[in-house]
Amino acid sequence: MKIPGLSFSLKRAVGVSAVKQKIAKKAGIPTTKQGLERKIGGAIMKSIFGKKL
Numbered sequence: 001m002k003i004p005g006l007s008f009s010l011k012r013a014v015g016v017s018a019v020k021q022k023i024a025k026k027a028g029i030p031t032t033k034q035g036l037e038r039k040i041g042g043a044i045m046k047s048i049f050g051k052k053l
Contacts, residue, residue: 011017024031030039 009017020031024035030036
């Protein structure tokens, strides 16, 4: 049974999430699916229209 408002993440506790965030920030490459799609979509739009919408 889950306790409302209480969650535990092993990745978060070990520090995997923080390392991924630091790498993504330095490299400029998002690690989430949504972020990656947004970055690729922006690059495509920029190449088509010459500027970001």
